[in-house]
Amino acid sequence: MASVFSASFRNYALVGLIAASVRAVPDKMLCGQYDHLSDQSNRYRFSNNIWGRDNSGSSCIEVTNNATALSTTWSWKANETLVHAYPNINFNPVQDDPIQISNLASIDVKVSWTMRPALSRSLAAFDKDGLAIIDAKSNVAFDVFFDTDIAKAVTTTAPSYEVMVWIGQYGSILPIGASNVNMEKLPKQTIGKETFTLYQGPNDNGQHVFSWVAGSNRTEFEGDISPLLHYLWRKGLILATNYIGVIQFGTEQKYATSNVTFSVDSFAINATKGMPKEASGMLWECSPWRVALVVVTVTMICLL
8 A cells, every 4th residue: 555654744653552462561551431641742642431331341451651552452241232432542633623624635544453362372463263253343443523613523422423434343343324225336435455335324422423444454554534534525415614623543342252452553643734635626527617617618719
């Protein structure tokens, strides 16, 4: 996959999530429902985020190496149709300074992750057989929230819209709106070498959720995901005046009969303000008055 990162972007802090078998002594272990910790630069915030907690299991994160690395291990043994937690890394700059979609040039991301049973001896980044044995149900996804009200946009419960970008999934975990749909008619977009399919529908919080789901588990992913958001306003599904106030990366936990460890070897993100890519071309192609202008111009040339 071609790199989309500038030299300055590569200098941004990287966040690593270390597998359980090679963990360092944690600077801090967070097991509380909404425990969180920011790195020294306040660029990233690590959150446990057990928003669907019940008595069937647990989820903890370990922040290590002066808050530059994180690992999460979990299991939930009941209510397998519900998301129990979404431990994540929050990108603080966009929450401090929200970006209007019409002024979003790019959201560049680079990530490498693994998912295995905690006791797995597999060297594979994604231990499919081991996860099947413990009946694991989980995904790996970016989560973006936005709203036309800038004050609502910087939260995760108040915004009108949520966009998820799934780059991994296992077990019977499906995006909202995935049941009773014609796969052939669903919109598709390509980022790098991966094709994403769009699902949509309301969640239990009354938000409209757009989920872009990769066709395969991408344990290494690099690219600009902003076209997935721009598609929505260019197709009239949302207004371009919406503000992006939250960008996160993590894993949604549903069910597993024993511990699962999710790890990310490297992580980087940057959101840039500016003219959306291909915006001028899209406006030219879709604007009726521009088409009319072309017809009039060609007619005048022929008359001459």
